Amino acid sequence: MTGPPPGPADMVLIPTGLRFHGRRLPCVIGRGGVTARKREGDGATPRGHHRIVGMLYRPDRMARPTDWALPIRPGDLWSDDPAHADYNLMVRAPCPHGHEVLRRADPLYDLVILTDWNWPYPVKGRGSAIFVHRWRRPGHPTAGCVALRPDHLAWLARRIQYRTRLVVP
Template sequence: MSTADLVLTPMGLRFLGRTFPVSIGRSGIATDKREGDGGTPAGIHRIIGLLYRPDRVAARSLPAWAVPIHLEDRWCDAPVHPAYNHLVRKPFEPSPERLRRADPLYDLVLPLDWNWPDAIPGKGSAIFIHQWRRPGYPTAGCLAFSRPDLLFIARHAAPGTRVVIPGRV
């Protein structure tokens, strides 16, 4: 492993020589991830993008590869749909997760390549790095951080950066 990898440890997430407090899924680490199980999937994943709310985060504070989240943007979490675990746009009927939320959780989102691009129905969707509700509050399966730590990660990670989640932490 490299210092450029994001590595989940018992002490937090290690990245570029720093360790950040992190929240994980309410069910802990999942070695057999399923849609809606609340587990954070174990494995070596890669960052596939950087999405941000342009009304809440200044584009100039982010890398050039960051993409604004539009009002119509959703993430498909319907296992039977061909767009399962992909970014979609409204109007979209089957179970879309809204990316432009009233709360700040998705003001800055780094999607991971878990079950992407060729999604297996029911293996889990929308595994992101995003802002936490508060320290220690579990996610639905994502990795969550304080806003300052999330901004640091977003500014220093790149597409393809590895995210290492051991089967046990």
């Protein structure tokens, strides 16, 4: 794993959760565990130091969590099709290629913290976005993202900054 050692501004994955600002927040990771060889569709959380590069939120469901958070609008999607030119980028509907809907019916993506995993110049097949978002329930793994309880995610969102990293040892 490259990068400077974790600092006080970093979120660090530990065996019992995510450590940030002296707190331990229970979390879940990808069903494939942690990997140093991330591939699209493997369900794993990639090892590394991942910078926070943005935050998205549903303005119809919550107040803006920070002044730099951007609203998720109807038609916002995330491309997860390695064959498409917009792979691992936010796109707009209609999109005939593989994608995830960001404005979901369930609350999973009401608040999304974006990391720089395989971004902004994605390597095809290396895996699309790694988000920090709300969990479905305790112990239920993600497709590779890190997920937290809604109140912990909101607490975290109000405190992170652009210099914050998600550190996955």
